[in-house]
Amino acid sequence: MKILLVNVDSRWNMAIRRMYNYFKKDHEVEMIDLGFSGYPHKRSKIIDASGYDRVYVSNIFDNNKDRVTVTGCDWVEFGGIGSNYPERQLPPEIENTDPFYFDDEDTSYGFITRGCIRNCWFCKVPKYEGALKVYNNVERIVKHRKVKFLDNNILAYEHHCEVFQWLIDxxxxxxxxxxLDFRLINEKNMELLSKLNYMGEYIFAFDDPKYQRMLDKKLVIMKKWVPKPWKFKFYIYFHPSMEVSELLDRVEWCRKNECKPYIMRDRACWECEENLKNFMTDITAYCNQPAFFKNMSFEDFLSRRHTDKERITRTLNIYNTKG
Ligand code: SF4
Structure with a gap:
């Protein structure tokens, strides 16, 4: 058979890479990356798949649902957590195949676990992956000197310290x-984390403001083992149904503790009221670029970013009244 694999929007699509290795044993396989953004955009693509016997299309982000049309082939399957079929799983024989790497790639990717022990209201993981379960092992995943793990909650895995030690050795x-889930930080796992040959900052999630007091305590342990400023980054989730103050309190908590914020806007932020939408675009651009966040005020950032004084005023009104 002649098979076409389409990665719509992932930097590195595990399912597509596994399918490539699986099918190439007996078939002619081609793999393409469309490079669509995870942010709202207007791109779409019609793929002429004449001459192919099968086409598989995979996308991660909801906003890329229905943006790819395949013509010229009767056998087309869509999948991926952002598709109309997020529950679709790979058959076990493909799931058990190692992913394909090009010769010039220097980083391995993989999940040791899938699922999660938590049930955050905004997250698809509990719905489509269920409870935390072992999925692969570190020895099998690591094929290079570098590795990026995609686990949803590695600290909830009972053998995570052994994984860290394996990587350290x-x-x-x-x-x-x-x-990482700061609620599961303790002296032992934080010491091991500090000894890892880590890429960039340690990334944690500070999605729910109600855990701030617990985070204050955990940060003492984290800073004991990693005292360098700005070595922690916190994902900060925001949905328009939340108060802006809940966002800004977490951002200011990051500043006070010399941690980098990284705002994760829910998709609904692109569909909300115009002023809030613009505010979210600006505050995200400010916080997610450490060179700006660390070196200038939000007000100065706005004056550099916009010439429209009214836009600046409207954004600052939200910042000052809800902050
Ligand atoms: S901890 Fe993370 S992966 Fe787990 S349910 Fe919450 S957001 Fe999802």
Whole structure:
């Protein structure tokens, strides 16, 4: 068969890479990346798949649902957590296949676990992946000197300290890029985290403001083992149904503690009232670029970013009245 694999919007699509390795044993396989953004955009794509027997299309982000049309082939399957079929799973024989890497790639990717022990209201993981379960092992995932783990909540895995020790013993450059759960930090795992050959900042999630007091306590442990300023980054989730003050309090908490904020806007932020939408665009641009966040006030940032004085005033009104 002649098979086309389409990665719509992921930097590195695990399902597509596994399918490539699986199918290429017996078939002619081609793989393309469309490079669509995870942010709202207007792009779409019609793929002429004449001559192919099968086409598989995978997307991660909801906003890319229905943006790809495939013509010329009767056998097309869409999947991925952002598609209309987020519950679709790979068959076990493909799931158990290692992903394909190009010769010039220097970083491995993988999940040791899938699912999560939590049930955050805004998150799709509990719905589509369920409770935390073991999925793979570190030895099998790491094929390079660098590795990026995509686990949703690695600290909830009962053997996470053994994983960290394995990486330390081999001096593997690594990153857990989906955000660590600070509620599960303790002296032992934080000491091991501090000894990892880590890429960039340690990323945690500060999605729910109600945990701030607990975070204050955990930060003492975190800073004991990693005292360098700005070595922690916190994902800060925001949905328009939340108070802006809940966002700004977390941002200011980050500043006070020399941690980098990284605002994760819910998709609804692009569909909300115009002034709030503009405010969210500006505050996100400010917070998510450390060079600005660390070196200038939000007001100065706005004056550099916009010439429209009224826009600045409207944004500052939200910032000052709800902050
Ligand atoms: S902790 Fe993270 S992965 Fe788990 S449910 Fe909450 S947001 Fe999702």
């Amino acid at each position: 081999r001096n593997i450059r690594c990153e857990f890029n989906q955000g």
